[in-house]
Amino acid sequence: MNDKLATQWARIRARLRSEYGETAYKSWLKPLTLDGAADGTVRLRVPTRFMRNWIESQYANRLSTLWASENPSITTVEIDHVGNRPANAQDMAVEVADLAPANIQEEGSLSLDISAPLDDRFTFERFVVGKPNELAFAAARRVAEAEAVPFNPLFLYGGVGLGKTHLMHAIAWHISQNHPQKKIIYLSAEKFMYQFIRALRYKDTMAFKEQFRSVDILMIDDVQFIAGKDNTQEEFFHTFNALVDQNRQVIISADKSPAELDGIEDRMKSRLGWGLVAEIHSTTYELRLGILQSKAEQMGTEIPSKVLEFLAHKITSNVRELEGALNRLVAYASLVGRDITLETAQDVLHDLLRANDRRITIEEIQKRVAEHYNIKLSEMHSARRSRAIARPRQVAMYLAKQLTTRSLPEIGRKFGGRDHTTVMHAVRKIDELRSTDAGFAEDVELLRRMLEG
Ligand code: ADP
Ligand code: MG
Numbered sequence: 001m002n003d004k005l006a007t008q009w010a011r012i013r014a015r016l017r018s019e020y021g022e023t024a025y026k027s028w029l030k031p032l033t034l035d036g037a038a039d040g041t042v043r044l045r046v047p048t049r050f051m052r053n054w055i056e057s058q059y060a061n062r063l064s065t066l067w068a069s070e071n072p073s074i075t076t077v078e079i080d081h082v083g084n085r086p087a088n089a090q091d092m093a094v095e096v097a098d099l100a101p102a103n104i105q106e107e108g109s110l111s112l113d114i115s116a117p118l119d120d121r122f123t124f125e126r127f128v129v130g131k132p133n134e135l136a137f138a139a140a141r142r143v144a145e146a147e148a149v150p151f152n153p154l155f156l157y158g159g160v161g162l163g164k165t166h167l168m169h170a171i172a173w174h175i176s177q178n179h180p181q182k183k184i185i186y187l188s189a190e191k192f193m194y195q196f197i198r199a200l201r202y203k204d205t206m207a208f209k210e211q212f213r214s215v216d217i218l219m220i221d222d223v224q225f226i227a228g229k230d231n232t233q234e235e236f237f238h239t240f241n242a243l244v245d246q247n248r249q250v251i252i253s254a255d256k257s258p259a260e261l262d263g264i265e266d267r268m269k270s271r272l273g274w275g276l277v278a279e280i281h282s283t284t285y286e287l288r289l290g291i292l293q294s295k296a297e298q299m300g301t302e303i304p305s306k307v308l309e310f311l312a313h314k315i316t317s318n319v320r321e322l323e324g325a326l327n328r329l330v331a332y333a334s335l336v337g338r339d340i341t342l343e344t345a346q347d348v349l350h351d352l353l354r355a356n357d358r359r360i361t362i363e364e365i366q367k368r369v370a371e372h373y374n375i376k377l378s379e380m381h382s383a384r385r386s387r388a389i390a391r392p393r394q395v396a397m398y399l400a401k402q403l404t405t406r407s408l409p410e411i412g413r414k415f416g417g418r419d420h421t422t423v424m425h426a427v428r429k430i431d432e433l434r435s436t437d438a439g440f441a442e443d444v445e446l447l448r449r450m451l452e453g
Helices: 003-029 049-070 092-103 131-145 164-178 189-201 205-213 230-245 266-272 285-299 305-314 319-336 342-348 350-357 362-373 387-403 408-414 420-436 438-452
Strands: 033-038 041-046 076-081 154-157 184-188 217-221 249-254 276-279
Touching: 003 033, 003 049, 041 049, 049 076, 049 350, 049 408, 076 420, 131 154, 131 164, 131 276, 131 285, 154 164, 164 184, 164 217, 164 249, 184 189, 189 205, 189 217, 189 230, 205 230, 217 230, 230 249, 230 266, 285 305, 285 319, 305 319, 305 342, 319 342, 319 350, 342 350, 362 387, 362 408, 362 438, 387 408, 387 420, 387 438, 408 420, 420 438
Parallel strands: 041 076, 154 249, 154 276, 184 217, 217 249
Antiparallel strands: 033 041
């Protein structure tokens, strides 16, 4: 492997570490090793399939963006796992086997302090309220301030980086300050699963159940994680019911509404929707500007309002990216001793700005490509393999890879639930055809320009 690639990878790792924090980095990103790169594809490896899937679903987009900005010749990031375990097996044996090397490092029996640490920046005071999050915020405050459980559960949902975890921590801070005797557990669904599996392994499930069922407030973050994990779900369901029955407050977050949670049992979905369900919507310009102003003030840095407006206008994906952009800008300006201006912002953030510029959706691409080749839109999802259909479909997959930040599995799913390897194959095939057939290359180029224009 060449030095240049290794250097680029080192820089990307440093970025990931600062963006996601030490804990996430250590658990998921640090174990990634660089295998090599060829034909625009960089290959990364992790020890287990379980980790691969998790990284694929949580970090693949960011990995692609970072690689593309470090090395423009990279168009695809492939993540593989070292072992070779059967696909789709969801039984507990596999859940345990997958977790074993990576995540169950602690020795001894179940730890007494089961709750995850809280981030002290995540308070109500630091949460900027706007139209998109006002219901979620009001509901969170209500739960935090109420003497009796107002609704059970409180279910918060919305896309990544929109403030779900922030609100949950804020509730926990508030309650722990005003009622220090109350027992609160805050945990990601992922950690819940580890704890559960560990308890099984140490034959300590009684203590496990005991701990969870004796809390006053249970918060489980990112519950979508236990989709398809049947045993963990079962245990979670019992814990949930036991607490709700005893009138203890339960607070859940997820990336989707209860009804839309795939891979979660129906009885669970229905119970999750019993209390108050509050969506956190995508940010508006006003909210983004408000958040930037508040963060700039907290950092004690003078930033021209033109620059804040520019960022609020350009970085629309989520609050986490917005914060990241601001941090980077401030760090850069102070390091090189430059004033923060529009030019500095454009300079320092060019990769982020570019990623946020691309707002093309896979649906748009499918529609355009189908029109262009005069086939039915439904053929994009169909199983038919005749060349007249399959080729346009491959072109659409190719363009989806080039023009969106979607990962290969996500793209596959949008094309009638195809596997990520099918998408990879399509991308390679179209690349090959473009280099051998000038007419075809022009065709694809034309489509691309239409979509980007
Ligand atoms: P989620 O859990 O929904 O993925 P987080 O709660 O982790 O998102 O939020 C991502 C980052 O954005 C955090 O640093 C958080 O403090 C910040 N953030 C999100 N929404 C707001 C808001 N309304 N006001 C201030 N900061 C916010
Ligand atoms: Mg979160």
